[in-house]
Amino acid sequence: MxxxxxxxxxxxxxxxxxxxxxxxxxxxxxxxxxxxxxxxxxxxxxxxxxxxxxxxxxxxxxxxxxxxxxxxxxxxxxxxxxxxxxxxxxxxxxxLPIRIGNYTDFYAGIHHAENVGRMFRPNGDPLLPNYKHLPVAYHGRASSIIVSGTPIRRPYGQYLDIDNKPVFGPSQTLDFELELGLVIGKSNSLGEPVRIDEAEEYIFGITLFNDWSARDIQRWEYQPLGPFLGKNFASSLSAWVLPIEDLEPFRLEGPEQEPIPLPYLQHARPSYFDIQLDVMLTIPGQEPVVISQSNARFLYWSFAQMITHHTAGGCNLQVGDVLATGTISGNTPGSYGSLLELSWNGTRPLHLENGDTRTFLNDGDTVTLRGRAFSRGIRVDLGEVAGTIQPAIYPPVSRIPD
Amino acid sequence: MxxxxxxxxxxxxxxxxxxxxxxxxxxxxxxxxxxxxxxxxxxxxxxxxxxxxxxxxxxxxxxxxxxxxxxxxxxxxxxxxxxxxxxxxxxxxxxLPIRIGNYTDFYAGIHHAENVGRMFRPNGDPLLPNYKHLPVAYHGRASSIIVSGTPIRRPYGQYLDIDNKPVFGPSQTLDFELELGLVIGKSNSLGEPVRIDEAEEYIFGITLFNDWSARDIQRWEYQPLGPFLGKNFASSLSAWVLPIEDLEPFRLEGPEQEPIPLPYLQHARPSYFDIQLDVMLTIPGQEPVVISQSNARFLYWSFAQMITHHTAGGCNLQVGDVLATGTISGNTPGSYGSLLELSWNGTRPLHLENGDTRTFLNDGDTVTLRGRAFSRGIRVDLGEVAGTIQPAIYPPVSRIPD
Incomplete structure (x- = not known):
């Protein structure tokens, strides 16, 4: 790396x-x-x-x-x-190993998307109609991506209190998201889409990525244009980038995609990777506890499909761009990639050692994401991305005239 | 400039x-x-x-x-x-006058937001519940921002056909959006919000901005994370940046904000600007026609509020970032800032000279946005941002094995 x-x-x-x-x-x-x-x-x-x-x-x-x-x-x-x-x-x-021009976050972890759908649209299909037709994504904030180990300040923001009244205060529901980041290694020109059979040539390597999320801020702001301040206070990238070639021994057929995607998104070869992913939570004065174990094989959309879709209308990717996968949750509660899912939106607290519980992150908590792959005697370690939550600092307020 | x-x-x-x-x-x-x-x-x-x-x-x-x-x-x-x-x-x-690190697009034109709400949620309140509490925004794609005069290639993309089946083809509903862009002139550090009474110090100047939009692509993709390929094929920035100080003579009290925003968003002085904005459409072989006349005074949220809200959770703005206002529509049909609104989602074609009509943009059409301000003998010209639509080129397709 x-x-x-x-x-x-x-x-x-x-x-x-x-x-x-x-x-x-x-x-x-x-x-x-x-x-x-x-x-x-x-x-x-x-x-x-x-x-x-x-x-x-x-x-x-x-x-x-x-x-x-x-x-x-x-x-x-x-x-x-x-x-x-x-x-x-x-x-x-x-x-921080990369000067990141643009950052895009996908939503390619289908179990995460289903869990969010079940929580917030309990009476409908857990997946929205577009989910299996295209890799949903949004543009994120590149300037606030920081290297592993940088402390994470709990953000202030606007959200609804228990009476559904908007208030401005420290986020009460701070969360992590277990993701991988692709580092783009080759630029395409504006107006020149990347074919799916050449898409992996545009990947230099992968990193671990924690897309910290303030759920209360996100929920109030995100309609109709998507996440903004709920995400842009910080995202953590690992310090080491693994060249994509190192993942060759761990290549997999992906999930069956049904309905079959449109031709521009159809693969001619296995395009998924068997990468084990762990989430560790360390609360002050305690030993680290593994709170989730997932795998990159749970992604519904492949890296290649993400790149081809991203550029399908001509959007230009540039060397150093980061494309994150979205939260990679597995299909069982012990494999969910966020506290939102692990605590089922705060309704099922996680029980840790010594009687401690967590629904969302407390000040002082450290989240560490780790990744590794094994196959036939070959082992590759993706290292880790870690961050510790620091208390909110009351932000400067405007001087309102008397 | x-x-x-x-x-x-x-x-x-x-x-x-x-x-x-x-x-x-x-x-x-x-x-x-x-x-x-x-x-x-x-x-x-x-x-x-x-x-x-x-x-x-x-x-x-x-x-x-x-x-x-x-x-x-x-x-x-x-x-x-x-x-x-x-x-x-x-x-x-x-x-292109700026190396743009990050680009954010707001939704601060209230008449635009109301029109979109009336079209797509005809039975509800035209504005979503958060609209008057915070300046809604999303992160956009910085790499595909191009200078005025650069041709705009009609994008391919995925959208629903008339049978509600997803297809991949050239956008059928290509549109412009009349916006202003703020060019950030001062950086704040990650974790350090900008107070509203100092927010304008972070603006170097303003530009005209056309946020080209493929409505069909956007409509199919945007749930739940916002616009992506419907926007990221191109946005046009004017070649000239007007220092914000040149707008001092045109400062205005803004709209009454009811409900009163939370304290962090409250102004102590007039923070809006009286800037006249025109949209001209030129179809091949014809003279330019003014199809809309609007004004920056129709923004619900001020430039200062945009900056303060953007940084409220600690997000770091950097010199050269662009914050666009969102579509600035006035309160009458002749002042709408997009064809989506001017043609009411294609149901009321615009009648041009020589019997031509338009609902959305045809290949060969040129859209030119212009801005200027007058007050007590002082005149400031913002210049223009223009772009001509070029036909879609069939993009490279994957080689599917036989």
Whole structure:
């Protein structure tokens, strides 16, 4: 996995996660280990991965091959200079790895969509009529995406009190959402849709993504134009981006799509991935507790379908854009990807150790999302994305004339 | 008004619109006319206004004062070098003036919201319950915002046919939306809301904005998360940005807001502006026809309220962000800001000259939005934003295995 790190007086640069260490790719490059690959070492001396990503898949493939040789058990490439090229991850500062141009959030977790439908439209079909015809999505706020570990300030906002009267105060129903983020690795021009059979070429890699949500604010504001302040106070991205190629061993046929999607959304090959996802909740003074276990296989729409649909009208994706999947809930209560679902909108509190309960997040709570994949002896770790809730700070108010 | 222009082999740079001419601020700066103002001339040699905008209002004020002196009727500052510092606008190429980080679209035109409600929820209150309590908005797509004059390709997309069956084809109901865009001139940090009495300090200037909309695509996709492909194929921004200070003579008390908004949204001074807005439709081979005349005074929510609400939960605005107002319709049929309203969802075709009619836009049609303000002998022109509809191109389709 690639990321951006700094340490001591060294400026942010590109690193490769290697166990508990980070391989400093700027140093590796300056020492000549990438000679002959046709790469400007300056791409590794950047505070974001965008220039590195923009090199494109053929170059990434050459770097990957070279790194595999350098890091193989038999190699003694870094003998004697281990401390020069490796740094312990625990000693490094990790940075938001991408300069994110635009951020889009899908709604591709069908069990999440069904659960929300059951809660809020109990007398209708849990899915809206469009759900199985197109990957529903909305544009989100890119500027408030922050790196794992950044504290999450509970937002103020407007919502209805118990008497259905609008009030302005700290959100009372702060939640997480278990998602994956796709990092776009190739740009398409405005007006040039991406065919589904080439869509995965536009993915550089994937990250863990927590789309923090203030349910009370969201519920009051979202009609008719969708979520706004209920989401835009913060979203957390993991510090490490896993190249999509690393997921090849975990490729799956997806769910049966019935009705069959329109031709522009039809796959010619398996386009889903078997990625195990965990949610851990840590409340102050306690050990972390796993409160949910889900899997990327529960997505109804594939990564490829998301990209092809997004660009179908000509919208231009750009290197560094993030497309998040939407909440990935499984089909059982222990696999739901949000507290909204786990507590069934606050009606079924989660019972934790020591008699603690939770419906939504309290100040001081930490949510950590983790991902990993196993198959036939191959293991890939997606790392984690974590955030701790800080108390709301009373915001500045206007000076109303007396 | 400020913008970005190029001509001949000269690279894009900052210009000031001055009648039919553009004053080349890079040259003016290099010739020393801004000496003593403490400005790095490099800000004028950029392909976007962002660095210039980031200088901040005190510096803009000094530049404005200096330019006023240089351009006054009595001045002979540019005598003998007129051709060096001025270029005819018609000979210049105009560029998208801003590198837009994030784009937000509000829904602040109350008559538009009421008209949409009357059309699509004929048996209910035309306004949804939240409308008068908060400025409803959604995040839009920044990457597909293009400069005035760029052709608009009719998008393909998914929508329901007359049998309510989803199909994929060129939008049949392509529309414009008459809006203003605010260009953000000052960043707030994540977690730091902007008070309403300081909100206007965050506005650099305003532009004309056309939020092209594919109504059929939008209608099928927008539940429950809002507009996506119905909007993100293109939005047009004018080439010139009018500093907000130029609107001072046109300041107005706004509409009575009843119910009174919550304190964080309460104004201490008039915060609306009297700006006349026109929509012209030009169909191939015909003269332009004015099809609507509206005014920014019809906005229910002020610019200041939009900014304060947007940041109320801590969302960080950044220099170069664009906040659009939403469609500004007046309270009479001749003042509606979209064809959706002007043709009442296609049921009342507009009759143009020569027997032509329109419900939505045809290929070849040009829509031009114009804005200007007059008050006590002062006139300010916002220029125009124009775009011509090009036919859909059949997009690449997936190769489905035989």
């Amino acid at each position: 690639y990321g951006i790190f700094s340490y001591g007086i060294a400026s942010p640069r590109v690193g490769l996660k290697h166990g508990q260490f980070i391989l400093d790719l700027e140093i590796v490059s300056l020492l000549g280990y990438f000679n002959g690959l046709g790469i400007d070492p300056a791409v590794f001396a950047q505070p974001v991965l965008n220039d590195f990503i923009a090199l494109g898949k053929p170059v990434h493939q050459r770097i990957r091959q070279r790194l595999r040789e350098l890091l193989s058990a038999e190699s003694n490439s870094f003998e004697g200079i281990h401390d020069q090229v490796f740094i312990e991850e625990s000693r490094a500062q990790l940075h | 400020y913008g970005i222009f190029s001509y001949g082999i000269a690279s894009p740079r900052v210009g000031l619109k001055h009648g039919q001419f553009i004053l080349d601020l890079e040259i003016v700066s290099l010739l020393g006319y801004f000496n003593g103002l403490g400005i790095d001339p490099a800000v004028f040699a950029q392909p976007v206004l962002n660095d210039f905008i980031a200088l901040g209002k005190p510096v803009h004020q000094r530049i404005r004062q200096r330019l006023r002196e240089l351009l006054s009727a009595e001045s002979n500052s540019f005598e003998g070098i007129h051709d060096q510092v001025f270029i005819e606008e018609s000979r210049a190429q105009l560029h």
